[in-house]
Amino acid sequence: MPKTLGPLIIGDREIPIPIVQGGMGVQVSTAALAGAVAECGAVGTIAGVGLGYGTEENDTDYPSASRRALQEEIRKAKAMTKGFVGVNLLGALSNFDDLARTAAASGADFIASGAGLPLCLPALTEGFRTLLLPIVSSARAAAIIIKAWKKRYGRIPDGFIVEGPLAGGHLGFKPEELRPPRPGRLEADVLEVLAVTRDCERETGARVPVIAAGGIFDGKDAARFFAMGARGVQIATRLVATVECSVAQAFKELYLKARPEDLVIIESPVGMPGRAIRTRLVDRVLAGERVPFKCGYQCLRTCSPATAPYCIAQAMFNAVAGALDNAVVFAGHNVSRVQEIVPVRQVLECMVREARQALHGLSEAPHAV
Ligand SMILES: Cc1cc2nc3c(=O)[nH]c(=O)nc-3n(C[C@H](O)[C@H](O)[C@H](O)COP(=O)(O)O)c2cc1C
Structure with a gap:
């Protein structure tokens, strides 16, 4: 049972605040949000999907517009911070390969990728130090990726983001599993993925942190996942209602x-x-x-x-x-808990404080597990 909030260690990087800002397309999480989050000491994610949208070039040459816009967002975020900033890519994108190569070549610290198993991602980023974080919604998917990457590339993922049914955006579940969403599903999935990653860690000696995502709103929610063994939590919905997020006020x-x-x-x-x-x-x-x-x-x-x-x-x-x-x-299932628009730093500091208190409370409890 961790009493304090540890840093999130991914590959050779140590991130002081173990909170990941989830990628939000189209143009919800741009450099403005990702850079601000990373500058606070957490993980910032630029969503790579649809970044060229709204530019003139988009109408004539979508792939070039997307590539150029991604390069520009990474450049802007890196100019804002020395913190940990990466790119989220949907596996279903027609220009996935191009954007993955572009992200790695432009200095993205990591690529997080879901909506399909990112089986070719290591080949696309070869020669770069970009850390690779598949997003999965089951232990089966995690096990398939580990096996395929080991066999094809002699490597394993640098961590997994486990996204449950309470998340916003596209969801890796059947519609009937989401109406209504079953509470406790993310907890069960995180435990199962942890069993897979622990085996992998034992076998390889490498660290494979698990990050829980979907419906985590406050520090108390986060503490539940840290207590289970997750090394980080990913949040998105709450970070839309921040001063720094660049979406329209409406x-x-x-x-x-x-x-x-x-x-x-x-x-x-x-x-x-x-x-x-x-x-x-x-x-x-x-x-x-x-x-x-x-x-x-x-x-x-x-x-x-x-x-x-x-x-x-x-x-x-x-x-x-x-x-x-x-x-x-x-929007995520917990959007009704969003009450005000505040600076990113306030959200992160509040979550860290609450998580520390909750973890302390859990470890002091007489029957804590
Ligand atoms: C507006 C919005 C857009 C999103 N777009 C993406 C995306 O492009 N790619 C992706 O992997 N996840 C996407 N997500 C999911 C988030 O990255 C995140 O994992 C999830 O929303 C976390 O749950 P929470 O919103 O309850 O905090 C999106 C979520 C929201 C709310």
């Missing part, structure tokens, strides 16, 4: 107003369900309407633009631009 205010009953699970052209706050667009999609769109570049391998119910990239971009009627605004 997006943040929607978070402040959101009640539990405003959240729905929608199907997405990504091929996974997602948790979002109801908007006019979301209601139309849920009613079975198809919202036609023009597609200049098929940005998702999983999307079929001729039949997709709506364009997820455009809908997410509308959200950050504040055009909420035509937007998909992703």
Whole structure:
């Protein structure tokens, strides 16, 4: 039972605050948020999906626009801080390989990748010191990645992010597992992934930290996962309601107003369900309407633009631009707990204080496990 909050050690890097800011596309977690989080001593993540959206070049050359925008966001974040800043990439992206190579070559400290097993990631980042963190929603996925990476590349992941069903954004679960989400699922998954990583650590002598994500809102929530053996927690929803997050004010205010009953699970052209706050667009999609769109570049391998119910990239971009009627605004199950817009530092300091108190309380309890 840890009495104090340890640093999060990933590869050769020691991160003082063991809190990871989860990647949030499209353009929710840009350098502005990631750099601010890293500067506080936690982990900042730039979401690599849809960064070129809204630029002129995007309409003529999507891959170049995405690549250039990613290089620029990494440069900006690195200019803000010497802290730990990486990139999140969805496995379903058509230009995944290009963006993974670009992130590594541009000095991203790590790549976190979910929405599909990132089996080729080590090959794409070879020769760079970029640390690799697969995002999984089951111990089975973690075990498959470890086995494949060992066999193909003679290496293992530098850690795992385990994302449960209470998270925001796209979710690695079946819609029926999310309506309503089962409490305790993340806890069970974290314990199972820990069993897999401990075997791997014993066998290889390397450290494979596990980071829990999805529905963790305060330090008390975080302490539960630290007490289980997780070395870090990932949060996202709470960090949208910060001064530094670069989304439109209307997006943040929607978070402040959101009640539990405003959240729905929608199907997405990504091929996974997602948790979002109801908007006019979301209601139309849920009613079975198809919202036609023009597609200049098929940005998702999983999307079929001729039949997709709506364009997820455009809908997410509308959200950050504040055009909420035509937007998909992703949010975690706990969004109704968001009460105010505060600086990033305040969120992180508050969580650390609460987690320390909770861990101390747990270790003092007579029947603490
Ligand atoms: C607005 C929003 C966008 C997100 N976009 C992504 C994304 O592009 N890639 C990804 O792996 N996860 C994405 N997520 C999931 C987060 O990175 C994170 O793991 C999760 O939301 C953590 O749970 P919490 O929101 O309850 O703190 C998104 C979440 C939100 C709220």
